[in-house]
Amino acid sequence: MDHAQIEENNLIDRYVRGTLPVDLRAEFEEHFLDCPDCVQQLNLATHLREGLRLSAAEMAAAAPPRDSPSVGVRKVFAWRWAPAAAAAALVLALTPSFVLVRQLGSARSELARNQAELSAAHSQAEGMEQAGAAVYILSPVRGEGAPNRIAVPPAPALTVLTLESDFSRFAAYRAILRNDRGQVVWQKDQLHPSSPDAIGIVLSASFLSAPGLYKLALDGQDAQGRYLPAATFSFSASPAR
């Protein structure tokens, strides 16, 4: 195994995502165990992925509070969501800056870094806006009622779902999205609540490309690793106009 092959087949990122076939994974592990360059790239990819996911989950959870409509879902168009995301990102950005500034002990560094963080936060929010991300807040299904409706932006845009329920019982959750025929269209393990009552997930709009009813089941993972039902969300998806 050589580095051209690793780069060409995108082995670093596929390994980090856990999507390499068993034999290829074993071969790659045997290579990188004695390859400091690959170990460095694997660490960078892992931490970058973690940073992006944590950031996206927090931003999704920081979408506007549940004070208005009585309906369980509220659409926040990208142009409305961007300032909220920027504000959330700004608060997050300032905290680590403060820690760093104390370490550096320099008021000038504080100003420069905060400005850079602020600029980065705005750019990210603008990026999400340009990418056409739409945020929806979903409440769990209780009894029979009209399903929540969401308008799916055209692919390749993103759909951010903020799921509101009591997520304080488990440390990690599994989400399974099924279409109206009961087929699994998307699944994700190891989701961590961004607050005791919210989990943010980001879906490529292409997963919701078929109009119809969808059910999103959240199962909590207990200390023994078993998954137990935690909440179910249902919504009807249709293409955005």
Added chain:
Amino acid sequence: MEITRTSPADLVRRILAGEKSAENELVERYAGGVRVVIRQSAPDTDADDIYQETFCLVLQKVRRGEVREPERLSGFIVSVARNLMIDHFRRTSKQQAREEPAETAVLYSPEPSQLDRLLQEQRKTLARRVLAAMPSERDRTVLFRFYIADDDKDRICEDLGLSSTHFNQVLCRARERFRALLEEMDSGKK
């Protein structure tokens, strides 16, 4: 000038000859990779325990001459680590089955340590800066869809009209930017 590394077979030979420095060299050389394997396969376990056990067992086996193909020392170390992880999971599940599940659940604390929280904050901040530095909306979308939405590479390339090479370059550039920011942050602390 290129630094020539000792071949794995030579490392094994020196350990068999009783050279202590060769044992330290083995641990230093393979430590980073073993940590990656453990983190990837068993993210929620006590990685330090498995890490220590791996090197203890590897060194014992090397000293006893149990490495059949010294040139493939990496593969040997990975298999030892994997077996220990499997063993760890078996022991943990048996232990949990014997204990009172309810009490275990109460004692279980999912909270990350303060250091973990600090590192998470740092990674979030840097990830946002990496995004902000991406040259185009399309590149940002690649990162979002690949790392956050877990979309397939082929699907992303098709949707965005990207070649496989361009896709790889976007991820590679993002990692490099992340590395540069980490180094910048580290040098600021010194």
